[in-house]
Structure formats: C-alpha cells, structure tokens
Amino acid sequence: MxxxxxxxxxxxxxxxxxxxxxxxxxxxxxxxxxxxxxxxILCSYLYISDNHSSEEYRPYVVPPHTNTTTLGPDALLDALPLNKAPPSHPTCAVSVQMKGSHNSLRLSIPLYLQLSLSPLEWACHSVELDLVQSPEADALGVSHLGTYQYTYHYRHNLSLSYILNIPPNNVLPPSDRVATLEVVLKELKSYSTHHKGHHVVLVWLDMQPNAMFGTDSQFTTLFDSILEQEIGAANIYTPTQLKKRPDHDWPTLGELREKFIFVLSGRGFEESTKSRQSVYETTGKYAFVDIDQRSLTQPSVDLTRFKARHFLNIPINGWISQTSWELVREAQKRGKITRGWAATSESRWTQALAEGVNIIATEKIVGNSWAHLVPFKGEGRPFTPLSDWYQQ
Known part of the structure; x- marks a missing residue:
C-alpha cells in the first residue's frame, strides 16, 4: 500500500x-x-594561511646564465637601460623568482587570499588588475570586461572573503556597478595590515586602451591621489627611490618588506595607452612603467622612450620564440625585473622557471601539482633555494 x-x-x-x-x-x-x-570542503581547502605552514617558504635565486647571445642587429635590447651587471647581492629583488596571479580579480580565489595562502605552495607575491577609467574621467576602476562597468567576479570574491571571515569584508553594495580602484586597494592594504613584515607585493595595473578617458594629466593626478590615499606614500617603493640608489641597483628583499611596487602596464603600442604611460613616467610619483615586449617589434617603434624603464613584461601563453627567451636573459643581465604572464600550462610554467623569469603569472592558483615554487631536488631548473629569505 x-x-x-x-x-x-x-x-x-x-x-x-x-x-x-x-x-x-x-x-x-x-x-x-x-x-x-x-x-x-571548499572552505577548508581554500582557507590556508601562511600561519598554517609547517615549513619555511624559500624562493629561488636565479644564477647567472652563461653562453647567452644578443638579439642581433635589430637592437631591441637598446630599449633596456644599461644600469650595471647582474647584482652580486644574492637577495636582491631582481635575483629571485616568484609566483604571480594573472587576471587576479577574475579568479575564484579572493585577492586577499591569493596573497595569504600557504607560502610553501600556492601564495602569490604579485597580482594583476585591469585598470579602467570612467567616461567622465573622474574615477578609476578594475574590470576584466575592459570597460568601466559591473564586474561580477569581484563581487563574488569579496563575498567569499566575507564567508571565510577574511578581512576586509568589503562586499560591494548592490548599487555599485564597478569595483573601484579604491575598494581593491583597500583589500591590498588590509592584507598588509594583517601580515606585518610581509614581503614585497608587486601590483601590475593593465591599462585598458578602450577605457582611458580625459587627459593624460588628469589620469596622473587621479591615479597618484588614489594610491596615496589608500596605500600611503610610505608603503610604496617608487621610481624616485630606485634612482637614488647607486647604479639604480635594486634593494634587497629585506629592504622591501611591507612595501608595494606598482607597475603601469598595457598595450604600449596603442596610442591611448602609449601616451598615458609616457606622460605618467615623467610626471607621476608612485608607479613604474613597464616595457611591453609586443611594443618592441612594432613598425617604427621609438626605442628611446623605454630607456628609463626597469620591468619587462612578456606573454608566455602561446608559442614563444627563442628570441623572446633571449630577451628575458639579457634583461636580467642588465638588472631588469622580468614578468611572464599567462602561464596556462605546466610546460609554460616549467620553461619560464628554467629561463629565469622573475615573476611567473598564472591563473592556476590552487589545485594543481606544478604552479608553485616548492624546493625541487631534481635536475633541469637553474635555481637554488634562497636560504635566508626570512632571516633578512
């Protein structure tokens, strides 16, 4: 029945x-x-912090490359400043490799958590933000849609931070249609506040060419004022500080503790981005400007405008020519910090490690066996553990 x-x-x-x-x-x-x-299961998996690590994280020193060749008569390397030979100090910032996140706000892992994951395995020391400007030119935001509009992923990430009780609990109000630059920087500053003595965090700001409005001087003033308000001038390592060092040599990791380094990036071959970067480079206060490797091969490129730049940014998501890897090696020899973005596979990650790329940016934050920098005792990786990373 x-x-x-x-x-x-x-x-x-x-x-x-x-x-x-x-x-x-x-x-x-x-x-x-x-x-x-x-x-x-998700919460227990994601909620890993550096306080839970039972081992000490040790990034790697990149030894000098040997038998390196130049790039030939096209003189691409003339774009790179000739500061000095590779730094002799083993803990200089240019002498280590670190993990970074790519398209950082689009990922399922909150921005705050990307930086505070277990440093033995998954933690990032670099993040990337797609920078957009409002059509009225009076506000800056972060949106991976390439325009000043609503970004679902960031609202989701902040909500996840709230669920996991990870500060800051800056859930965007329903009326907000964009993650403003101020809100994102508050999250970075909160990470710094809750992790005293943390190592340097490099923040790439990818300027979206279709979302740059107003004049270049308006952008410079607005951008610098937001950085000063939300991060604080004392917490930012600036181009002026680097210029004051002998031979423009990078400081050690110990000297960069609790510091942020901001780098304006983007398609340097597009007029809106190129003009904005050039003006900021001469009048801005807080951010560096990088060399977009794609700009070096554009017709009639003016290489002289890259002379004072200290970062080389190179895509590594597709086919990479030997010339590109040689450019990375030569840049390192000249004391430049190199970043490879979009390491989407294990083969690309492993090759970037082997070529000595300083910052390897990937969307693979957790849940894989390869996108991290744990000590490796096998052969094929030209680096050694930096034993005094935490003793500086």
Missing amino acids: WGSTKRSTLGSRYSAPGGGPPVSKWRVWIIPVGLMLATA
Whole structure:
C-alpha cells in the first residue's frame, strides 16, 4: 500500500503529497546535505594561511646564465637601460623568482587570499588588475570586461572573503556597478595590515586602451591621489627611490618588506595607452612603467622612450620564440625585473622557471601539482633555494 511504513534498503518511505509513488527520505535530504558538504570542503581547502605552514617558504635565486647571445642587429635590447651587471647581492629583488596571479580579480580565489595562502605552495607575491577609467574621467576602476562597468567576479570574491571571515569584508553594495580602484586597494592594504613584515607585493595595473578617458594629466593626478590615499606614500617603493640608489641597483628583499611596487602596464603600442604611460613616467610619483615586449617589434617603434624603464613584461601563453627567451636573459643581465604572464600550462610554467623569469603569472592558483615554487631536488631548473629569505 502507498503510505506503508515498510522500510526499504534506501531508507524509510513516505507518501508523496496528493498520493503517488512513495519517495525515499534520502532523496529529499541528499541535495542540501551534498551542498553543505561541498561548501565545507571548499572552505577548508581554500582557507590556508601562511600561519598554517609547517615549513619555511624559500624562493629561488636565479644564477647567472652563461653562453647567452644578443638579439642581433635589430637592437631591441637598446630599449633596456644599461644600469650595471647582474647584482652580486644574492637577495636582491631582481635575483629571485616568484609566483604571480594573472587576471587576479577574475579568479575564484579572493585577492586577499591569493596573497595569504600557504607560502610553501600556492601564495602569490604579485597580482594583476585591469585598470579602467570612467567616461567622465573622474574615477578609476578594475574590470576584466575592459570597460568601466559591473564586474561580477569581484563581487563574488569579496563575498567569499566575507564567508571565510577574511578581512576586509568589503562586499560591494548592490548599487555599485564597478569595483573601484579604491575598494581593491583597500583589500591590498588590509592584507598588509594583517601580515606585518610581509614581503614585497608587486601590483601590475593593465591599462585598458578602450577605457582611458580625459587627459593624460588628469589620469596622473587621479591615479597618484588614489594610491596615496589608500596605500600611503610610505608603503610604496617608487621610481624616485630606485634612482637614488647607486647604479639604480635594486634593494634587497629585506629592504622591501611591507612595501608595494606598482607597475603601469598595457598595450604600449596603442596610442591611448602609449601616451598615458609616457606622460605618467615623467610626471607621476608612485608607479613604474613597464616595457611591453609586443611594443618592441612594432613598425617604427621609438626605442628611446623605454630607456628609463626597469620591468619587462612578456606573454608566455602561446608559442614563444627563442628570441623572446633571449630577451628575458639579457634583461636580467642588465638588472631588469622580468614578468611572464599567462602561464596556462605546466610546460609554460616549467620553461619560464628554467629561463629565469622573475615573476611567473598564472591563473592556476590552487589545485594543481606544478604552479608553485616548492624546493625541487631534481635536475633541469637553474635555481637554488634562497636560504635566508626570512632571516633578512
């Protein structure tokens, strides 16, 4: 009979409302129970912090490359400043490799958590933000849609931070249609506040060419004022500070503790971006400007405008020519910090490590066996552990 109390092997049965076949109680509970278990597993997996690490994280020193060749008569390397030979100090910032996140706000891991994951495995020391400007030129935001508009992923990430009780709890109000630069910088500053003595964090700001409005001077004034307000001048390592050092040599990691380095990036071959970068480079205060490797090969490129730049940014998501890797090596020899973005596969990650790229940016934050910098005792990787990373 329907409605019988007879027990089945799948659990007790009861009559469906209005009659009909009996329904096992386990079917009623399986969905909510499954969701609860999935949520618990996700939270426990993601909520890793450097306080939980039982081992000490040791980034790597990149030894000098030998038998390096130049790039030939096209003189691309003339774009790189000739400061000095590779730094002799083993803990100089240009002498280590680190992990960075690519398209940082588009990822499922909150920005705050990307920086505070277990440093033994997944933690990033560099993030990337797609920088957009409002059509009225009076506000700056971060949006991977390339325009000043609503960004779902960042709202989701901040909500996840709130669920995990990770400061800051800056969930965007429903009326907000864009993650403003101020809100994103507050999250970075909160990381710094809650991690006293943290190592340098490099922040790449990828200027979107279709979302740059107003004049270049308006942008410079607005951008610098936001950095000063949200991060604080004392917490930023600036181009002026580097210029004051002998031979423009990079400081050690110990000297850069609790500092942020901001780098304006983007398609330097597009007029809107190129003009904005050039003006900021001469009148701005807080951010460096990088060399976009794609700009070096543009027709009639003016290489002289790259003379004072200290970062080389190179895509590594597709086919990479040997010339590109040689450019990375030569840049390192000249004391430049190199960044490879979009390391989307293990082969690209491994090759970037082997070529001595300083910052390897990937969207693979957790859940894989290769996108991290744990000590490796095998052969094929030209680096050694930096034993005094935490002793400086």
